[in-house]
Amino acid sequence: MKTRAAAATISLFACALFAFSAQAKDKDKDAEFFQTVEGQWVGPGEIVAGKYKGTKFTCTLDGSTPDETAGMTLDGSCRVGIFNQPMKATIARNGGTYKGTFLDGAAGKGLDITGGSVAGDRVVLNITRKQLTGAMLAKFTxxxxxxxxxxxxxxxxxxxxxxxxxxxxxxxxxxxxxKN
Known part of the structure; x- marks a missing residue:
């Protein structure tokens, strides 16, 4: 009877250790994804729905990653015609998900990042502002x-x-x- 209990305890311990190891590997893959965002980025964008549909803009952003956890900051500006708007998004792993802000967060004129996950070559983040909810998908092509x-x-x-x-x-x- 003691042998069965010991075997069950060892099995549970091995399962927990395996789960922890798999979770650590997933976290390393998350950090690897965000490290690929480091550097300087430039590109066009467009508002494709809503009141400002058809508005085109160009962004210049610097990507960086924190030392202590998986995450990233994209900081720079976006230009529409002669107007330039500062842009900044910061996200960091918080437990098993991601948290952060776009601009000054939902308390200001921006958005809160309330969750998210990394899967291979993409990150999907939950975004909110008051009653508005949505998602941001960033995918390497x-x-x-x-x-x-x-x-x-x-x-x-x-x-x-x-x-x-x-x-x-x-x-x-x-x-x-x-790639997933």
Whole structure:
């Protein structure tokens, strides 16, 4: 009887250790994804729905990652004609998900990032501002191209409202990310 209990305890311990090891590997893959965002990015975008549909803009952003956890900051500006608007998004792993802000967060004129996950060559983030909810998808389509789509939720449907394609313009060396 003691042997069965010991075997069961060892099995539970082994399962817990395996689960912890798998979770650590997933977290390392998350950090690997965000490290590929480091560097300088430039690219066009367009508002594809809503009041400002058809408005085109160009963004210049610097990507960086924190030392202490998986995450990233994109900081720079976007230009529409002669007007220049500062842009900044910061996200960091918080437990098993991601938290952060776009501009000054929902308390100001921006958005809160309330959750998210990394899967291979993409990150999906939950975004909110008051009653508005949605998602931001950032997906690598090559080592030097990052497509970003921001969608808002209308009832049970996500409607794309902003699309952007950023190209790396520096010589930052990056490795490939596993495609899912």
């Amino acid at each position: 090559g080592d030097n191209t990052l497509n970003v789509t921001i969608s808002v939720r209308l009832e049970d449907t996500l409607i794309p409202v902003v699309g952007m394609t950023l190209k790396r313009v520096d010589n930052t060396a990056v490795g490939s990310i596993a």
